[in-house]
Amino acid sequence: MRVAVVTVGDELLAGDTVNTNATWLCERLTERGVRVERVTTIPDDLADIARVVNEYNAEYDAVIVTGGLGPTHDDRTMEAVATAFGRETTEHPDVVEWFEEHEGYSGDDLAEGTTHLPADARMLPNEEGVAPGCVVDRVYVLPGVPSEMKAMFEEIVEEFAGELTYTETVTTSEPESALLDRMQGVQAAFDVDLGSYPGENVRLKVTATDPETVAAAAAWLRERVDVVDVQEERAS
Structure with a gap:
């Protein structure tokens, strides 16, 4: 299994934040016999994210994207992933249901866009935070906060496997x-x-x-x- 890891964030490129997510993911994937063939860091730019996701989705067995999830102005990842697949971001019923059942939130309690995912995406609940992740085709979108990213990855870890080394x-x-x-x-x-x-x-x-x-x-x-x-x- 060949995988590309994409980390998103201006703060990573500026050196304000150490990119521990990439290292952790590479180690975890390698433990499972997965071959990580690309690690790319890109800014919080919709066009850049969409272009890289589109290219890597065509080339690799899976793409893991971390960072840029949430309601703030620079959280462009979900919209960019939707753009890469020619889809819109819409309110996802599984996200709404999860917040109501697990957090007791209604849509009015959440920041605008929190319950939106690319159309027809598979929702990944965020047990350690708020913003959900998702899976679109072979692209896995995870939070950038390390504790949230790690917890979400462990929920899907069985989907990543290769020949043991x-x-x-x-x-x-x-x-x-x-x-x-x-x-x-x-x-x-x-x-x-x-x-x-x-x-x-x-x-x-x-x-x-x-x-x-x-x-x-x-x-x-x-x-x-x-x-x-x-x-x-x-x-x-």
Whole structure:
């Protein structure tokens, strides 16, 4: 399963808010064997959001959009998603019913637009906040507030699944430029993906769908590099 993550907000692009939603979603999706192939941050601009949603919906198995939900002037995401699909935003009966049953609100109690979703969308209730999310085709629209986003995602997490992967990390004191022969060698010898992450030391991350292959490849590396520390990470 190939997924794109889209985070919306001027505050993200200005550096006023750290984009923790993208990191959390990527980690959670990867744990489930989903391949995240794109992470994009865009401003609170209707045309930009609609264009990206339209493009990614055609290209990926699913698109997760977070941020820009609510009644304020810069909350343009719902309208933009509706525009991407050539739909209007209208009062959604499931949203109205949910507020009446769970929050005791009537339509008059809520800010204008709170109960509106793109036509024919599937409503996702917001158990931690107010503004609901929705699903349109393969596009999942979630709140930008991290606690609200996480809670809503966990309600739909079973809709995201892929082939399980396993990883092991070999940490070495050798510089990355000196490791090229070993990096090429392990990929020639084993059917694995290899990531190289330099820092104080270099982390070589081996990933594959077979745990025995991962273990053998990691052992091959440990025999051939100056190992500082070994950290095993399993994602299932």
